[in-house]
Amino acid sequence: MEHATTQQFVETMEAQRRRVLGHAGAILLPHDELAASPENDSISRLSALLVTSLEELKVAEEELIERHATFEQRRTTLEGELRHYRDLFQLAPHALLTTDPNGAIREVNEAASLLLRHSEQELFRRPLVSFVRIDQRTEFRTSLNRLRLTGGASDWHIQLAPRGQVPMCA
Secondary structure (H helix, E strand, C coil), X not given: CCHHHHHHHHHHHHHHHHHHHHHHHHHHCCCCCCCCCHHHHHHHHHHHHHHHHHHHHXXXXXXXXXXXXXHHHXXXXXXXXXXXXXXXXXXXXXXXXXXXXXXXEEEECHHHHHHHCCCHHHHCCCEHHHHECHHHHHHXXXXXXXXXXXXXXXXXXXXXXXXXXXXXXX
């Protein structure tokens, strides 16, 4: 929920609660023309129950506001941390890239872009295998499948052959 939406929600809840409390107050006010009767006693009990329920609703609303503020604070903190680590990734002196489980490039830093001689946009979603030496592509795909099956990282080396360059160990 965005901040503006949350604020509108809180204001709407407050207005509704005041309206209902006004109605309950009108019912609870003593009227001279109303004599004590079982029907009036039931109305009083129902009105008291309504007021109690509205008070509980107010407490729940306050808890919701508090939780929302906590989530907003956490979100802001996480966004700052994400920016920090993204900057570290982008500014790293070594070529770094991430792939999806199928080996398609998702992110590259500037050093990787320079090494592979393609812009970040050109590399996005491009299969990493297209930069692997032809004679090592089967081994690359086998290792990639093994990673997918184990669900974890592994330390393996391949030789990349960027366009117009001598193959290099990666």
